[in-house]
Amino acid sequence: MRAAVVRAFGGPDAVEIAEVPVPEPGARQVRIKVAAGALNPVDAGVRAGFFGGAGKTLGLGWDVAGTVDAVGVAAAWQVGDPVVALVPGVADPLGAHAEYVVVATDAVAKAPAAVDAVHAGTLPLNGLTALQALDLLDLAPGASLLVTGAAGAVGGFAVQLAAHRGLEVTGHARAGDEELVRSLGAARFTADGLAPGSVDAVLDAAVLGEAALEWVRDGGAYVGVRPGAQPGPVRGVRTGAVEVAADGAGLAELVRLVDEGVLTLRVAEAYALEKAAEAHARLAEGGVRGRLVLVP
Numbered sequence: 196m197r198a199a200v201v202r203a204f205g206g207p208d209a210v211e212i213a214e215v216p217v218p219e220p221g222a223r224q225v226r227i228k229v230a231a232g233a234l235n236p237v238d239a240g241v242r243a244g245f246f247g248g249a250g251k252t253l254g255l256g257w258d259v260a261g262t263v264d265a266v267g268v269a270a271a272w273q274v275g276d277p278v279v280a281l282v283p284g285v286a287d288p289l290g291a292h293a294e295y296v297v298v299a300t301d302a303v304a305k306a307p308a309a310v311d312a313v314h315a316g317t318l319p320l321n322g323l324t325a326l327q328a329l330d331l332l333d334l335a336p337g338a339s340l341l342v343t344g345a346a347g348a349v350g351g352f353a354v355q356l357a358a359h360r361g362l363e364v365t366g367h368a369r370a371g372d373e374e375l376v377r378s379l380g381a382a383r384f385t386a387d388g389l390a391p392g393s394v395d396a397v398l399d400a401a402v403l404g405e406a407a408l409e410w411v412r413d414g415g416a417y418v419g420v421r422p423g424a425q426p427g428p429v430r431g432v433r434t435g436a437v438e439v440a441a442d443g444a445g446l447a448e449l450v451r452l453v454d455e456g457v458l459t460l461r462v463a464e465a466y467a468l469e470k471a472a473e474a475h476a477r478l479a480e481g482g483v484r485g486r487l488v489l490v491p
């Protein structure tokens with residue numbers, strides 16, 4: 196099968212399309228025939244060597260939408276099931292930017308019925324990250340939350356999920372993104388930041404760090420997206436960071452919210468798998484709104 200791989204770290208040109216063996220599912224695993232998978236900042240990080248693995252052939256792609264194609268022993272899925280899944284980690288040899296990918300059964304959820312695979316392939320990684328970050332914040336309905344990077348993938352889902360949970364959401368993003376961020380459910384918008392201590396909590400998807408922490412009231416909460424790189428606690432503000440984990444049940448809940456129209460799946464452009472390096476170059480240019488998606 197064809198797969199996008201990295202053999203030597205570098206820029207977008209480091210992404211190659213290689214011919215590799217079709218992976219076989221083991222116990223409690225399924226093989227998915229990939230229909231689509233989003234390209235995410237983490238893929239650029241893997242490509243550049245931020246996650247290690249020098250000297251190995253590394254696969255890319257943490258998001259998949261497709262169809263179950265083979266099942267291992269005790270896999271709770273049937274061949275032919277339309278599914279989505281998170282394909283986490285660089286320890287596994289191959290990712291979702293390939294014709295087939297093997298994942299643990301408990302990372303899988305039934306695909307949304309309301310959208311096509313190209314859109315569905317943008318949900319798992321960033322939907323789960325937003326969900327798990329909100330769970331870490333553990334805010335009561337009515338609490339005020341600032342989401343930075345609110346026009347991005349994690350931030351956009353976070354705004355929609357938080358508004359749905361009854362939080363009072365302020366979106367922080369570039370000035371030109373105000374209409375988009377408000378359309379996602381942010382009651383307030385800022386491109387400049389807030390007065391110190393203005394909100395109960397921050398979900399810092401734009402990695403603003405200390406600057407964003409300052410906007411949290413004493414005794415509030417801060418959750419970042421770079422584990423280990425979040426600011427330390429000050430003024431009684433609880434600080435932490437999300438590290439996304441596969442969670443089929445959580446993903447199923449996100450799928451339900453897609454089908455109910457609560458969550459919007461945003462696609463900027465679909466690229467054929469062969470054009471993976473071109474898609475990486477487009478992502479590296481910046482300013483993409485909605486996800487770039489690879490289609491094998």
Ligand SMILES: NC(=O)c1ccc[n+]([C@@H]2O[C@H](COP(=O)([O-])OP(=O)(O)OC[C@H]3O[C@@H](n4cnc5c(N)ncnc54)[C@H](OP(=O)(O)O)[C@@H]3O)[C@@H](O)[C@H]2O)c1
Binds near residue numbers: 321324347400401481
């Ligand atoms: N820990 C985990 O498990 C986990 C999981 C998923 C993602 N992440 C991380 O989460 C972060 C967000 O991911 P993503 O996919 O949502 O990225 P994204 O789609 O690129 O969104 C980031 C958004 O933040 C905006 N932004 C950045 N700096 C800003 C600033 N100073 N002021 C205003 N807006 C700013 C960007 O605007 P421009 O495009 O104009 O710069 C973009 O709209 C990434 O660092 C990613 O690696 C972590």
